[in-house]
Amino acid sequence: MKNKVLFIVTIVVVFLLGLLASSIINRKSEAKYKYVPQVDIGENEVKNEVWGENYPKEYQSWLQTSESSFASYQGGSAMRDMLEEDPRLVVLWAGYGFAKDYNQGRGHYYAVEDIHNSLRTGGPKGPGDGPMPATCWTCKSPDVPRLMDENGIAEFYSGKWADKGPEVTNPIGCADCHDPKSMKLHITRPALVEAFDAMGRDINKATHQEMRSLVCAQCHVEYYFNKDLPGKEGIPYLVFPWKDGMSVEEMEGYYDDLGFSDWTHKISRAPMLKAQHPGYETYLTGVHADRGVSCADCHMPYKSEGGQKFTDHHLQSPLNNIANSCQVCHRQEAAKLMENVYERQRKTTENRLKLEDLLVRTHIEAGKAWELGATEEQMKEILIDIRHAQWRWDYAAAAHGASFHSPVETARVIGGGMNIAQEARIKLARLLADLGHNEPVPVPDITTKRKAQEFIGLDMEQLTQEKEEFKKTLLPKWLKEVQAREIHADEEEVSMNKK
Numbered sequence: 001m002k003n004k005v006l007f008i009v010t011i012v013v014v015f016l017l018g019l020l021a022s023s024i025i026n027r028k029s030e031a032k033y034k035y036v037p038q039v040d041i042g043e044n045e046v047k048n049e050v051w052g053e054n055y056p057k058e059y060q061s062w063l064q065t066s067e068s069s070f071a072s073y074q075g076g077s078a079m080r081d082m083l084e085e086d087p088r089l090v091v092l093w094a095g096y097g098f099a100k101d102y103n104q105g106r107g108h109y110y111a112v113e114d115i116h117n118s119l120r121t122g123g124p125k126g127p128g129d130g131p132m133p134a135t136c137w138t139c140k141s142p143d144v145p146r147l148m149d150e151n152g153i154a155e156f157y158s159g160k161w162a163d164k165g166p167e168v169t170n171p172i173g174c175a176d177c178h179d180p181k182s183m184k185l186h187i188t189r190p191a192l193v194e195a196f197d198a199m200g201r202d203i204n205k206a207t208h209q210e211m212r213s214l215v216c217a218q219c220h221v222e223y224y225f226n227k228d229l230p231g232k233e234g235i236p237y238l239v240f241p242w243k244d245g246m247s248v249e250e251m252e253g254y255y256d257d258l259g260f261s262d263w264t265h266k267i268s269r270a271p272m273l274k275a276q277h278p279g280y281e282t283y284l285t286g287v288h289a290d291r292g293v294s295c296a297d298c299h300m301p302y303k304s305e306g307g308q309k310f311t312d313h314h315l316q317s318p319l320n321n322i323a324n325s326c327q328v329c330h331r332q333e334a335a336k337l338m339e340n341v342y343e344r345q346r347k348t349t350e351n352r353l354k355l356e357d358l359l360v361r362t363h364i365e366a367g368k369a370w371e372l373g374a375t376e377e378q379m380k381e382i383l384i385d386i387r388h389a390q391w392r393w394d395y396a397a398a399a400h401g402a403s404f405h406s407p408v409e410t411a412r413v414i415g416g417g418m419n420i421a422q423e424a425r426i427k428l429a430r431l432l433a434d435l436g437h438n439e440p441v442p443v444p445d446i447t448t449k450r451k452a453q454e455f456i457g458l459d460m461e462q463l464t465q466e467k468e469e470f471k472k473t474l475l476p477k478w479l480k481e482v483q484a485r486e487i488h489a490d491e492e493e494v495s496m497n498k499k
């Protein structure tokens with residue numbers, strides 16, 4: 001009996017000791033968990049490193065978008081001077097900013113730095129100065145949704161690029177794609193929401209898989225600045241021209257109906273359209289989109305580290321990561337898949353370059369016709385042809401990755417462009433003959449970027465000087481203002497915490 005009682009008491013004591021031990025262990029691990037710096041991410045938190053405190057793996061991989069050493073046949077993150085590689089572009093863009101400077105896109109990390117350095121943004125001397133509107137910041141930074149939230153959307157699009165220089169400083173990051181509270185993917189750019197509205201669709205009904213592409217469609221799309229929106233006249237308001245559809249013909253029809261042009265060509269005087277980068281639109285016409293493969297599936301594949309699976313935020317050319325980007329679905333060797341991509345790109349390039357040659361000729365022949373006294377009436381149809389042909393070329397060329405994302409559609413668009421350019425040249429040959437010129441119009445030597453820029457009359461020395469001046473004077477001022485603002489914000493936070 002005595003033994004029995006002792007036995008029960010022992011069991012109870014052991015049980016209680018066990019409880020105590022487990023509670024101590026729990027407390028300890030709680031304490032350890034609490035020790036992890038957990039920050040409360042504010043509604044308008046723009047600093048990627050702050051988000052990074054909560055999500056170190058995603059942040060660390062995002063930081064890798066600063067790598068710029070990978071070069072593939074056509075893409076990659078390495079700096080490439082596209083005008084040097086293909087000086088024809090200078091002639092195609094005569095009279096437009098892209099003829100001054102056009103480099104291969106780099107990682108998101110550089111979005112702000114690269115637009116500071118581009119000759120296209122000129123050398124503003126202060127607020128209200130320079131060639132570009134504030135709207136040009138829209139696809140560069142999470143400061144954009146912050147400013148739109150603080151001051152209003154139309155207010156953000158108002159004024160010059162230089163006006164917002166001290167405000168837009170953090171490169172594309174977490175707040176561009178994520179809701180800070182739920183971390184769900186969300187759309188921060190009103191232009192995409194408005195474009196869906198215009199198509200009679202509700203972007204809030206997009207599926208999770210669609211969102212994995214739509215976050216990219218905030219920026220990797222065709223767009224223009226509409227200065228005639230009712231109630232917002234004069235403000236270069238960002239619009240995606242999707243109301244009638246996203247194909248090359250539908251967007252062209254939209255612009256034609258509007259009588260919109262981005263610029264007047266310096267040589268041919270054609271009312272030109274600049275395709276921006278209709279990456280999302282062209283992707284939608286490809287087989288991967290058809291099978292429900294999203295941008296993130298290839299450009300942000302899953303990755304494992306220390307037994308933890310997460311989304312690789314090193315957005316880059318998937319050819320630098322074929323194992324994770326392609327081989328989760330395809331069983332072929334990496335070299336084979338690479339060759340599949342290159343083959344599509346090479347074949348597309350073959351005809352794209354032929355179309356470029358044709359376009360260079362049409363501009364120069366049209367210039368000759370003006371020189372010989374052609375009338376507006378005689379030139380009208382020809383100039384529309386040039387507009388349409390070059391729009392097709394640009395739609396195919398500027399949609400980075402399109403020759404892989406959708407090779408058949410891209411080939412169709414380039415084929416259409418070649419046909420229209422040839423039509424223009426037949427009309428030009430007749431007109432030139434009528435004007436007494438019955439022989440080929442010579443194309444000057446445009447074999448280097450410098451020669452081509454000279455030919456179209458760009459004063460590169462002055463443009464470069466203005467840029468250097470900007471980098472020496474105004475840019476450091478912007479960076480100082482940012483520093484001052486951030487120190488002030490930190491102090492405010494500290495004083496709030498003290499309260």
Ligand code: HEC
Pocket residue numbers: 072073074075076077105213216217220279280283288289293294295296297298299316317318319341400401402404405
């Ligand atoms: C099936 C996989 C796949 C899908 C889906 C996909 N891409 Fe790509 N993307 C590629 C490949 C492959 C390239 C070619 C890379 C190269 O040439 O180095 C590429 C190229 C690009 C480039 C040019 C990159 C560079 O380094 O020049 C951009 C930008 C891009 N894609 C954006 C997108 C966007 C935005 C979407 C969705 C709308 C998308 N991609 C969907 C595989 C994909």
Ligand code: HEC
Pocket residue numbers: 048051052055058059062172173174175176177178183185212215216296300309310311312313
């Ligand atoms: C260009 C858009 C984009 C940017 C910028 C971006 N993300 Fe993501 N993020 C995604 C996508 C797409 C996913 C996959 C979401 C899904 O399928 O649910 C994702 C997933 C995540 C997840 C969920 C867990 C995981 O790894 O899948 C976390 C956490 C996250 N991102 C954190 C961040 C942080 C931190 C930053 C900034 C350093 C950031 N993201 C920047 C698009 C983005």
Ligand code: HEC
Pocket residue numbers: 075076077104105106107108110111112114115138139140141172176212213215216217218219220295296299300315316317
């Ligand atoms: C806020 C606008 C924005 C969003 C959102 C965005 N991008 Fe970009 N992306 C850019 C800009 C701008 C560049 C060029 C940066 C530079 O050259 O400095 C770029 C460059 C790229 C490149 C080229 C990088 C390289 O190393 O070659 C790829 C690939 C790319 N983006 C894919 C995507 C994908 C996929 C998504 C969606 C998951 C996405 N982007 C979302 C604006 C954006």
Ligand code: HEC
Pocket residue numbers: 287288291293297298318319322325326327328329330337338340341407
């Ligand atoms: C999420 C799955 C998935 C991923 C990731 C993926 N693919 Fe595909 N791919 C498909 C499917 C599905 C098809 C359509 C063919 C089919 O149904 O068998 C396809 C078709 C193709 C084709 C033939 C289409 C054509 O243009 O003629 C090529 C080439 C290809 N993929 C290459 C790649 C490469 C390269 C990558 C990585 C950059 C990649 N794929 C990533 C699923 C995927």
